[in-house]
Amino acid sequence: MAMENTGGEQARLKQLAAERALELVEPGMTVGLGSGSTATLWIKLLGEKVRDQGLKIRAIASSDDSEKLGRSYGIPITTFEESPSLDLTVDGADEVAPGLALIKGGGGKLLREKIVASASRIFVVVADGSKQVEKLGKFPLPVEVIQMAEPLVSRELRELGFTPKIRTNQDGSKYITDEGNLILDCSGILMDDPAAIAAKLDAMVGVVEHGLFLGIAKLALIAQVGGVVERTR
Numbered sequence: 001m002a003m004e005n006t007g008g009e010q011a012r013l014k015q016l017a018a019e020r021a022l023e024l025v026e027p028g029m030t031v032g033l034g035s036g037s038t039a040t041l042w043i044k045l046l047g048e049k050v051r052d053q054g055l056k057i058r059a060i061a062s063s064d065d066s067e068k069l070g071r072s073y074g075i076p077i078t079t080f081e082e083s084p085s086l087d088l089t090v091d092g093a094d095e096v097a098p099g100l101a102l103i104k105g106g107g108g109k110l111l112r113e114k115i116v117a118s119a120s121r122i123f124v125v126v127a128d129g130s131k132q133v134e135k136l137g138k139f140p141l142p143v144e145v146i147q148m149a150e151p152l153v154s155r156e157l158r159e160l161g162f163t164p165k166i167r168t169n170q171d172g173s174k175y176i177t178d179e180g181n182l183i184l185d186c187s188g189i190l191m192d193d194p195a196a197i198a199a200k201l202d203a204m205v206g207v208v209e210h211g212l213f214l215g216i217a218k219l220a221l222i223a224q225v226g227g228v229v230e231r232t233r
């Protein structure tokens, strides 16, 4: 276990999960490109297949960064107008709990990630073993909010028992999402009933989206020292 915690070993495990997920891609598919370090490894592998082996796919990206990366390999980027549903999306997660309940959004991309994931026939999570938890919530839950509503939403989140913190950049400025909103990182609750919390967040005016992905993932590819474990819902 100790080895899994070292940065180099964690990077190797992420790569293993990404490699396994590449096996799921078939010619002709429309795929969703996730965001974050693990999804990035998968996009690079996919991009190499497109660039070097002529694999024919189309993609919709869950962030500006992933779209740019995909385009750099020549992956054709499409839209929901042209392709209303996706065959497969591969994305990372910050926490993976039983039932494939997830916290996502550590990189701030949760809004488009959830749109892309929800439009996918198969949503696959790629992660190293450190992301597995029994209960969600040790990783602060990212909640994307409209800027002017932040004080109101923060108050409601505190009433629920969360400690919300506005996400900032390294220079101390507020982190702004690809869609121009703020992220509140909400700590303080280990979730016995994530669905109940999701319902409360969904009902808050000013909340654009939150990082609880429940009932969306069909498969998780979790890379551990012994190999890649497949977990289904």
Ligand SMILES: O=C[C@H](O)[C@H](O)[C@H](O)COP(=O)(O)O
Pocket (backbone or CB within 6 Å): 034, 035, 036, 037, 038, 039, 091, 092, 093, 094, 104, 105, 106, 107, 108, 109, 110, 113
């Ligand atoms: O907003 C970011 C995404 O939800 C990422 O997929 C998540 O934070 C996991 O990222 P990583 O693979 O870098 O741990």
